[in-house]
Amino acid sequence: MTPEQMRDASLLELFSLEAEAQTQVLSAGLLALERNPAQVDQLEACMRAAHSLKGAARIVGIDAGVSVAHVMEDCLVAAQERRLLLRPEHIDALLQGTDLLMRIATPGDTQAETAVPAFLVQMAMLLDPSSAPAPDAAGAAATPSPLAMPPEVPTTPVEPEAEVEPAPAARGGKRAGEGAERVLRVTADRLNSLLDLSSKSLVETQRLKPYLASLQRLKRMHGQGMRALDGLKSQLEGSGQSAEVLDALAQTQRLLAETQQILQQQAADLDEFGWQASQRAQLLYDTALACRMRPFADVLTGQSRMVRDLGRSLGKQVRLLIEGEKTQVDRDVLEKLEAPLTHLLRNAVDHGIEQPERRLLAGKPSDGTLRLRASHQAGLLILELSDDGAGIDLERLRRSIVDRALSPAETVAQMSEAELLTFLFLPGFSLRDQVTEVSGRGVGLDAVQHMVRELRGSIELTQVAGQGCCFHLEVPLTLSVVRSLVVEVGGEAYAFPLAHIERTLDVPAEAIVQIEGRQHFWHEDRHIGLVAASQLLNRPAAQEEADNLRVVVIREREQLYGVAVERLIGERVLVVMPLDPRLGKVQDISSGALLDDGSVVLIIDVEDLLRSVDKLLSTGRLERIDRGARAGRGVARKRILVVDDSLTVRELQRKLLGTRGYDVAVAVDGMDGWNALRSEDFDLLITDIDMPRMDGIELVTLVRRDNRLQTLPVMVVSYKDREEDRRRGLDAGADYYLAKASFHDDALLDAVEELIGGAQG
The missing domain is CATH 1.10.287 (Helix Hairpins)
Structure with missing residues (x-):
């Protein structure tokens, strides 16, 4: 039977699978031998891998694979017999041979065999320099030409996305041994x-x-x-x-x-x-x-080699140490992690690790080290990538922020280290003056952060000056299952992924304040914006009375938002059920799931939800949460709406009236005040005249035209103390005009009491 007859699809596929497994053994072993050329076990493993590939290539009739594997085996046997000491140039050539074998075994790579003669000449010179052939008739020297492969990027076969990759233990077919577990291909x-x-x-x-x-x-x-x-x-x-x-x-x-x-x-x-x-x-x-699920090591294929080759191309000696490579992770997560991890590793080699001479001057070993740790924690995959490089030059970072006009110099000078480091994740931000082909390319850490967020994860950077940086990543172990907090909104169940939840709180109604026309509450020394889930999700608001609001606090970068819900049902592990693609992108919803009782729950897309919040804020349509029923037990207090574009005036009036016992809401301009008047009931309106979007005269005019608001008492408080201004306000329908120039506490309180009486009538 001729070699051409034996090259059927099944044999070639088996050879490709075996080549993938054996080249991984070769890559790992050669990197270990580079650090210690005398490791007997690694020499034996590499020799056996080359020998196995030679035999497999001979069976399927791929002569180029036989030649490459044979010369590699000769080199390794010579090292075993101590006839040859493996030097960096030997390791380089053997790694190139490993890549070449993988290319030969990859269907569709028609250029691989053309690189074989140059590789054989290169190996012959390394094994026996006297064996190098003389120049040919055309004067071409026998110096080996560089292989047509980028040295820093190992070639691995790209597997079809819809197939489950067989375990490495079974890739050698019968060579895996009788006790090996049978593996079948099943579509995703x-x-x-x-x-x-x-x-x-x-x-x-x-x-x-x-x-x-x-x-x-x-x-x-x-x-x-x-x-x-x-x-x-x-x-x-x-x-x-x-x-x-x-x-x-x-x-x-x-x-x-x-x-x-x-x-x-x-x-x-x-x-x-x-x-x-x-x-x-x-x-x-x-x-x-x-x-x-697959072991985390599957995403690391070739990463150690890439770090080593990239370091050598930059004149650095760098190695990658990996912990937790057996950690089990969902296949989809692993595929999406490969790109950001590769970028972070290349970034660490290029930006983080110093040149050997600088490391020696700093009292460090000349060789740089990257450490990648993988572990499980509460349903999350925790990744820590650290280097022992120079860290981040914070002063240089400050100058770059100011030079790019991202923040004023006086503000930058007061920023904490954590605040400064967040600028590195902005699009296009780099501390390099020139874009490099290694880790710049115009794509920075913002791309990494975007890819991690697509996995419903987070990334955080810390550093110690002169000692290195550490990237801390948290992503779900699987995209098929999501740990969520199930809540009730408008009588229906919704789920917030736990990865986006900061905490849950019971917020007393009296703790809710109005600042700049938005509702906030104070928690752990900061104001947190408060929005109603019923408005965001277009559900009817709850009618029940309660003293406390149940609030889910969600985080987006450094911004916290409180989302008021009706009821906290509890934490659940939900199996994600994708929405029908014919629906397109459903606003604020990512997918669905089933609860234990068979009822449907919709899983919230938190990032989309926050975009909806920003949209409502920018258009001024964010509704207040009705606190009329939650104002307290006993006799209802009279409610006053204060409309003024000055924060100082608003807060002064709110405190004065609140101290007297009135329930006070505030609005930042006439439009905000008009929206409040249409959605809530008040006993008195106090408004300024000169305001953006809608002034006080327009607001009073609208109030007097509205059947429901015609009898609402209105007080105008303005800096304008001229008679014509007073007449304009009263003609528009105001019941009282108070000039700010003669404004004092008692004047305001007396006028309010004259119009509507005491706080509780």
């Missing part, structure tokens, strides 16, 4: 369907619980009925009833006793069935979920 869509079905079966088993509870309640009622009959029998026997009555009663008791036994047996059977069904459904779900 089928795995997703399996996970969806298993989650639904888990939900269905939960529906047995109410039936079992009803059966138990029926048992209790049955027992009460039997005891009642026992009491009736005692009474009848003592009252001299006929034998026929007593016999009928006894027969009834016997029937009830039989039904009691059946009830007890059925309840026990249903209880046992429900428990076993839930256990099996949970096991099915866990197994289906585990099928999507």
